[in-house]
């Protein structure tokens with residue numbers, strides 16, 4: 094009898110424990126779901142590090158069927174690279190992140206696991222574009238050519254790594270911003286191609302130039318890529334005009350030091366010579 098009571102008592106305890114733990118540890122949902130996309134490499138991130146749970150990422154195109162991402166099935170990380178699955182690029186995608194226990198009890202209903210939807214994302218219109226590299230070629234004293242290298246993406250097609258030009262084609266323009274060295278007035282031009290000519294520059298002047306990808310067909314917020322670092326043309330070497338006050342002071346200072354060293358060396362040498370002559374005349378003198 095006593096053992097039956099004990100057993101009942103234990104049963105109640107275990108039941109109570111299950112209820113309290115279930116309440117304390119609800120299956121954690123993925124939170125702060127966020128798309129990050131640079132040069133068409135698109136990654137989904139979220140927060141939450143559930144102990145003994147995994148995540149599975151599903152995605153859908155244009156409100157179509159949910160497809161499970163093969164690379165992000167029952168993962169414990171909270172990041173999923175969907176670049177290879179979001180094709181074609183110019184479509185609206187949504188992701189859904191499911192949380193599942195590592196060990197699935199047979200009486201669990203899979204539909205009951207919590208899940209979190211992402212916002213909708215269109216890689217073609219919303220992927221950020223990185224800063225570009227470019228070179229300058231002087232044509233004549235009024236003209237310079239800006240030669241821009243289109244950033245490459247991580248997308249491959251027929252064994253070829255695509256550049257952003259391969260993807261955006263004629264939608265890709267470049268914004269070129271330039272100003273005369275030492276002045277504040279900036280001028281912008283937009284170029285359709287990756288090689289642009291800047292004309293009408295003042296002869297002999299140095300100009301500084303920056304470039305950014307520009308996609309006018311996109312919504313305002315995502316039209317412009319990151320600005321490049323700036324490059325400057327040399328202009329003509331005009332010492333009087335181009336040297337700053339600091340450079341002048343520096344030059345005078347260096348000249349002064351050289352002069353002081355010269356004088357010191359000359360003085361020391363003369364003394365040496367005189368001493369030697371003195372010693373010679375003393376030693377040759379009759380005792």
Ligand SMILES: *[C@@H]1O[C@H](CO)[C@@H](O)[C@H](O)[C@H]1NC(C)=O
Pocket residue numbers: 128129130131219220221
């Ligand atoms: C694009 O860059 C901006 C500014 O750095 C950032 O706020 C935004 O989240 C980025 N968008 C994507 C899709 O990566």
Ligand SMILES: *[C@@H]1O[C@H](CO)[C@@H](O)[C@H](O)[C@H]1NC(C)=O
Pocket residue numbers: 228240241242
């Ligand atoms: C433009 O620059 C790229 C390297 O960035 C170079 O391969 C290409 O030859 C240049 N184009 C011309 C016409 O010089």
